[in-house]
Amino acid sequence: MSQSSPAPATAAVDVVDIALDARSYPILIGQGESLWQQAEVHFPKGTSAVIVTNTTVAPLYLQALRQRLERHYPKVLEVALPDGEQHKNWQTLNLIFDALLGNGADRKAVLYALGGGVIGDMTGFAAACYMRGVPFVQVPTTLLAQVDSSVGGKTAINHPLGKNMIGAFYQPRLVVCDIDTLRTLPTEQLSAGLAEVIKYGPIYDMEFFAWLEANVERLVAQDADALRHAIRRSCEIKAAVVSADETEAGLREILNFGHTFGHAIEAGMGYGAWLHGHAVAAGMVLATRLSQKLGHLPDADFLARLVPLLQKAGLPIEAPRLDPARNAERYLELMRVDKKTQGGAIRFVLIAPPGQAHTEKVADAVAAQLLDECIA
Amino acid sequence: MSQSSPAPATAAVDVVDIALDARSYPILIGQGESLWQQAEVHFPKGTSAVIVTNTTVAPLYLQALRQRLERHYPKVLEVALPDGEQHKNWQTLNLIFDALLGNGADRKAVLYALGGGVIGDMTGFAAACYMRGVPFVQVPTTLLAQVDSSVGGKTAINHPLGKNMIGAFYQPRLVVCDIDTLRTLPTEQLSAGLAEVIKYGPIYDMEFFAWLEANVERLVAQDADALRHAIRRSCEIKAAVVSADETEAGLREILNFGHTFGHAIEAGMGYGAWLHGHAVAAGMVLATRLSQKLGHLPDADFLARLVPLLQKAGLPIEAPRLDPARNAERYLELMRVDKKTQGGAIRFVLIAPPGQAHTEKVADAVAAQLLDECIA
Structure with missing residues (x-):
């Protein structure tokens, strides 16, 4: 159509x-x-x-x-x-x-x-x-x-x-x-939506991720059948996760893949400056790198697939600097108010392997080092 | 004690x-x-x-x-x-x-x-x-x-x-x-609490009402055993009603006995001018009179028991005039925003007989007439 x-x-x-x-x-x-x-x-x-x-x-x-x-x-x-x-x-x-x-x-x-x-x-x-x-x-x-x-x-x-x-x-x-x-949706808004669609691959369904790699051009061109499939599959995955955990006691947190970094980007840049989906895209790259750094992804294959898919979807892959001098500290400050934080320790959604996600406390020093490595 | x-x-x-x-x-x-x-x-x-x-x-x-x-x-x-x-x-x-x-x-x-x-x-x-x-x-x-x-x-x-x-x-x-x-509670605040205690009689338990008639002086004097009993029985009754209807779909509305008029008094006099319990006491007298007017209470016995009990508890029995010229209209206006209202019709909690309550739509003209009769 x-x-x-x-x-x-x-x-x-x-x-x-x-x-x-x-x-x-x-x-x-x-x-x-x-x-x-x-x-x-x-x-x-x-x-x-x-x-x-x-x-x-x-x-x-x-x-x-x-x-x-x-x-x-x-x-x-x-x-x-x-x-x-x-x-x-x-x-x-x-x-x-x-x-x-x-x-x-x-x-x-x-x-x-x-x-x-x-x-x-x-x-x-x-x-x-x-x-x-x-x-x-x-x-x-x-x-x-x-x-x-x-x-x-x-x-x-x-x-x-x-x-x-x-x-x-x-x-x-x-x-x-x-x-x-x-x-009638502006192009960057469609891209922002695709960030959340893409998210469902690494956290739950790598078959869907492969389908997205094959069909991202149709989605960007607003092919109705492709959109209907992408929306349905995203809703199905989210529904499966939410039905198992309505009030976010545990499993549901995996839906926050890329969001801990993403929320810090949104807050740090001032709400509205970065679209939520764009922040999540850059956040997913950081969360994947953090998964790698912690030894959860022995080879770099997934990052090599995620980055071009995000790019084809019109999404940013690099997180912005939030502070000229103390950038990592600023990120940590903002991430500490995240609802997943428990007793002051920031908890990230990580993947291991792609298609499966979990939540993990990460020491501030490790997260800070990653931010210093990744953000120019 | x-x-x-x-x-x-x-x-x-x-x-x-x-x-x-x-x-x-x-x-x-x-x-x-x-x-x-x-x-x-x-x-x-x-x-x-x-x-x-x-x-x-x-x-x-x-x-x-x-x-x-x-x-x-x-x-x-x-x-x-x-x-x-x-x-x-x-x-x-x-x-x-x-x-x-x-x-x-x-x-x-x-x-x-x-x-x-x-x-x-x-x-x-x-x-x-x-x-x-x-x-x-x-x-x-x-x-x-x-x-x-x-x-x-x-x-x-x-x-x-x-x-x-x-x-x-x-x-x-x-x-x-x-x-x-x-x-450390001021006397009028204790009275305000007794209004809600007394309410549980006409809507649910006339045996408790009789106990209150016999023990109101002990309650006013803050006898600990009497207070503990009154609090426990009130909580039990409310619990029984709430357990059956957590989100106020029906039965629970009977807890609002006296409250439709009461809320109008509080809003009409300006929040804080009348204590909630005082407004409910005057509201219960009006709601009892409305029950009578609609033929639910063939004899006037209950009103003759309610009024002296409220008085002994230090509570007002007469509702205030909210507007010098159009008093009934002002009451109706304020009561129409009540959460029990459906499709513009005001619904009151009425008793028939004392000890049993139900919710009923009442025509504006009937409620207005009652207000004109009862408020000097």
């Missing part, structure tokens, strides 16, 4: 079921009428629907979603937040609460998150907290949100001292991944 | 077990060494303990708790918030997050709520949100908090447009009700 041809009404829709007992929900992946007809069956009942979106996405997709929701809910409200990671804070979250309370939205209101990961995280957290919990639906419009933030129930806002520090585990009732929405 | 004698180390400790599968926890009720020795067994493991209290309670009980926790945790931090319902908002909540992040508290930190209902609600909500959830322990120092807010896992902050609008259902790991802390 070419990028410009509209999807036929009978186009394939993939379904990934997230099994979490009473909080189970389906992820639908597809495009056009066939996707949305299937989605409507799963819309939660309610007295009103509240679409939370941002000022970039609103002009593109708000009207279509509103029309669809008006057939199902007596009242449809909308809130358009300012766009960007730098707005993922309490002040912006409060705009959602103001709109809900100002419009008399009750406990039977259903929130719809229409946008990328920031909108999904904030809407999910607002739904978790509003009157101690109302249902919500994710309609992710970026590749990153479709493969990552729509699975696992992690919702949060940032605090000036750390990313995603204030949040909740809260599951959506439904996720609708409409591939058509990726057509 | 007289009010002034210190509790012997062997004094009785009552235990109420809250059964919620993986989130079950004990409530310990007693005083002195015997209480705290038993409590220590249940302290959750962690890398640090963070005591959240307020500037009124801190000088009284902070030091003793800190010393006890220092035996169990490598690090003990403290945060003293400003005292009062008017501070139960995001700005104050953020002081907890600032202290946690500023001191490098990780996911293995355990929060201790030392104070009344406001401290319990805010600490619980902070624990629910910090890094998406850390353990917390309730050490309620008011009667209201001991009988009510420490059971049920309701945590929240207020929004300018409504009380407890932003929050979470989040269970503590342990609740320690130290009756000795009630000795």
Whole structure:
């Protein structure tokens, strides 16, 4: 299917079921009428629907979603937040609460998150907290949100001292991944999403990694079938990991491969300066090198495959210097607020072998040495 | 046991077990060494303990708790918030997050709520949100908090447009009700707690109501045995109701007897002007009269018992006028934001007969008429 041809009404829709007992929900992946007809069956009942979106996405997709929701809910409200990671804070979250309370939205209101990961995280957290919990639906419009933030129930806002520090585990009732929405996505945002897709190879499935190596050009060119496969497989892997560990007690931490370094890059450069996916890409290179340094990867083969794949996906492979004089110290400082830290020791997700990941405490001196070696 | 004698180390400790599968926890009720020795067994493991209290309670009980926790945790931090319902908002909540992040508290930190209902609600909500959830322990120092807010896992902050609008259902790991802390409680605060104790009669247990009629003077005089019984029975009843309905889908709403009117009084008079328990007392009289008006209480016997019991407990029985001209309309406006409201219709907890409660939609005109009849 070419990028410009509209999807036929009978186009394939993939379904990934997230099994979490009473909080189970389906992820639908597809495009056009066939996707949305299937989605409507799963819309939660309610007295009103509240679409939370941002000022970039609103002009593109708000009207279509509103029309669809008006057939199902007596009242449809909308809130358009300012766009960007730098707005993922309490002040912006409060705009959602103001709109809900100002419009008399009750406990039977259903929130719809229409946008990328920031909108999904904030809407999910607002739904978790509003009157101690109302249902919500994710309609992710970026590749990153479709493969990552729509699975696992992690919702949060940032605090000036750390990313995603204030949040909740809260599951959506439904996720609708409409591939058509990726057509308006800037190239660097598509790349950012591919970073999280690529991540699933080294931590879980090297067969998928090989498929990505063979198909990365199709993904970059937004081939719909390739995208649907990549999204489905990413969701399946994440679902398998999350189902085994809903509240991040252990296994789930492997999803943070590349993220310990990545979060430090994001915070150190100032939220919004580096895209999350770009920071994760550079972080995965560092985490792979750290795995090597600790003797987990006897030969350098995997790094020699990871780096060109990231490059073909349009992703950075080198981490930035965060401080002219004391760069490693600055990284360590920022990484110490990571949620995986226990008793002051930084814990990294490492791979051994590629396709299997684990979490490990690493001495500050070892991490500092690696940072000095890798960052010019 | 007289009010002034210190509790012997062997004094009785009552235990109420809250059964919620993986989130079950004990409530310990007693005083002195015997209480705290038993409590220590249940302290959750962690890398640090963070005591959240307020500037009124801190000088009284902070030091003793800190010393006890220092035996169990490598690090003990403290945060003293400003005292009062008017501070139960995001700005104050953020002081907890600032202290946690500023001191490098990780996911293995355990929060201790030392104070009344406001401290319990805010600490619980902070624990629910910090890094998406850390353990917390309730050490309620008011009667209201001991009988009510420490059971049920309701945590929240207020929004300018409504009380407890932003929050979470989040269970503590342990609740320690130290009756000795009630000795420093102002009389009107003890009365406010008795309002919630008395509530359990009409909604669930008229035998307990009869016991309260016989023992209200002992309770007001802070007889330790009487207090321990009243607290235990209140917790047991609340536990029975909450266990059956953790997330307030139905039955649990009966705990809101008197609260629909009560919340309107608190909001209408300005948070902090009326104590919550006082507003609930006046609200219970209105809710009983509404039950009568709707034909649920064929004779007036119960009102004739409720009013003198509230009076002996030092509680108000008359609701205030909220607006000189359009008083009923103002009440209705404020009650409509209640979380029980569905599709615009206000739902009240009514009794029929005393000892059994249910929730019922009531037409605005009927509620308005009642308000006009009852409020001078």
